[in-house]
Amino acid sequence: MNTVSFSQNAIFYGSGSNCVCRLSTIAFLLSGIFPAAADDVYFMADALEKTHSTSQDIDLSRFERGEQLPGTYRVEIWLNENYIRTENVSFVPVKGFGLAPELNRRVLESFGVRVKAFPELAMLPAEVIITDPGAFIPDATTRLDFDKQRLDISIPQSALNTRARGTVDPSLWDQGISALLVNYSINGSRNWSRYGETQEQFYTNLQSGINVGPWRLRNYSTATKNNGKQSFSSLNTTLSRDVQFLRGQFQVGETSTPGDVFDSVMFRGTQIFSDDTMLPESMRGFAPIIRGIARTNATVTVKQNGYTVYQTYVAPGSFEIRDLYPTSASGDLEIVVTEADGSVQHFVQPFSAVPVMLREGRIKYALSVGEYRTTKHGALTPSFGLGTLAYGLNNNLTLYGGVLG
Structure with a gap:
């Protein structure tokens, strides 16, 4: 032919x-x-x-190999199969790999990379060009799909600042409106005897407060009436506010010390302490951190007693699961890693928690200064200072201690 x-x-x-x-x-x-x-x-x-x-x-050999000319292209950026944004990205030729994007440390930080976890990357000036993230982050890759104008970036899940379930950005926190609060409870009784004696008892519980900006004024008082005798007691009065960057509360007035390390005591003074309610529910209490390695884009399933308690999707490379909801105090967690090719990995992570245990990397603190307060007449009311600190070292060990003077 x-x-x-x-x-x-x-x-x-x-x-x-x-x-x-x-x-x-x-x-x-x-x-x-x-x-x-x-x-x-x-x-x-x-x-x-x-x-x-x-x-x-x-020279047309580049096109014969299916490659394209270097330059700036407007592409969709996808990180671990999740769309990030669309923008202009400069690409340079890389021998044997087609085109590679010009990135830098600042761009990687915007993607949520834990830059401080990689010393060589953290020491780079913010504007230094990075064409191969894998040189600093193990198993990190980039790939340009020129036909779709799509840049796929794969970074191991453990290298990213993953957002715990239920997390709300502190910039979205609202102090609320100014308000006057009153909560009360009243009960009473009147008893008659066959001898004509009458006994009356009444009890009132009053919890009131005022909110003004970030400040919270609270009072807890009780009133009783017993056979004509009346008494009124103010149990405590506090003025408090959030300290967001410390994930804690500042408090002044008549209150009680936290009871994590020492027994709780009533006092009149000032204290600052960590507040668990400022954390998402998935980060409160104790649960172990699960670590593993995925060979491909994989599904990770965590089971306990045959029930699925967690499931997520991870990119190739190492992964960490930090936001397990607290479960029972002890037991075995079964971890199943299902790879993209259908292969399955199984491993078991046993754990046991005591009441003072904290998650790895979690810090809990309290600092109180004031005067001991008691309802006993004539009792000593010495001044004192108290400080406690607890730190979750790993899944098996929590260090804690305190000073009372």
């Missing part, structure tokens, strides 16, 4: 001064005479050079 090879963009010049025609037209006319199979048609790389009187070296 005879074949005709041509380029649609190539132009033939005849010997006459006006003899010019497009080869595509000639190919059309000859197709009936010399039919060719579709797979026999190819592009003549030197056709572009022949359109000029002077021979030029035009």
Whole structure:
């Protein structure tokens, strides 16, 4: 079979001064005479050079390999199969790998990379170009799908600042409106005896407060009436506010110390202490951190007593699960890693928690200064200072201690 090879963009010049025609037209006319199979048609790389009187070296080998020219392209950025944003990205050629994006430390931080966990990356100036994140972050890769104008970035889950379930960005926290609060409870009784005696008892519980901006004024009082005798007691009065960057509360007035390390005592003074309610529910209490390695984009399932308690999707590389809801005080967790190719990994993580145990990396603190307070008349009321600190070292060990003077 005879074949005709041509380029649609190539132009033939005849010997006459006006003899010019497009080869595509000639190919059309000859197709009936010399039919060719579709797979026999190819592009003549030197056709572009022949359109000029002077021979030029035009390298088209990049396109023959399916690669593209370096430059700036507007692409969709996807991180671990999750869409991030669309923007212009500069690409440079990398031998054997096509085009690589020009990134930097600041861009990686915007993607949620835990830069401080990688010393070499953390020491780089913010604007230094990074074309291969894998040089700093193990198992990190990038891939450009030119046809779809899509840049896929794969970074192991353990290298990212993952958001715990139920987390609300502190910038969205609201102090609420100014308000006056009153909560009360009243009960009483009147008893008559056969001898004509009458007994009356009344009890009132009053919890009131005022909210103004970030400040919270609270009072807890009780009133009793027993056979005509009346008494009123103010159990405590406090003025408090949030300290967001410390995830704690500042409090002044008549209150009680936390009872995590020492027994709780009533006092009149000032204290600052960590507040668990400022954490998402998935980070309160104790639960172990689960670590593992995925070979591909995988599904990680955590089971306890045959029930699924957690499931997530991770990128290739190491992963960490830090936001398990607190479960029973002890037991075995079964972890199942299902890879993209269908293979499955199983491993078991046993754990046991005592009341003072904290999650790995969690800090709990309290600092109180004031005067001991008691309801006993004539009892000593010494001044004192108290400080406690607890730190979750790992899944098996929590360090804690305190000072009381």
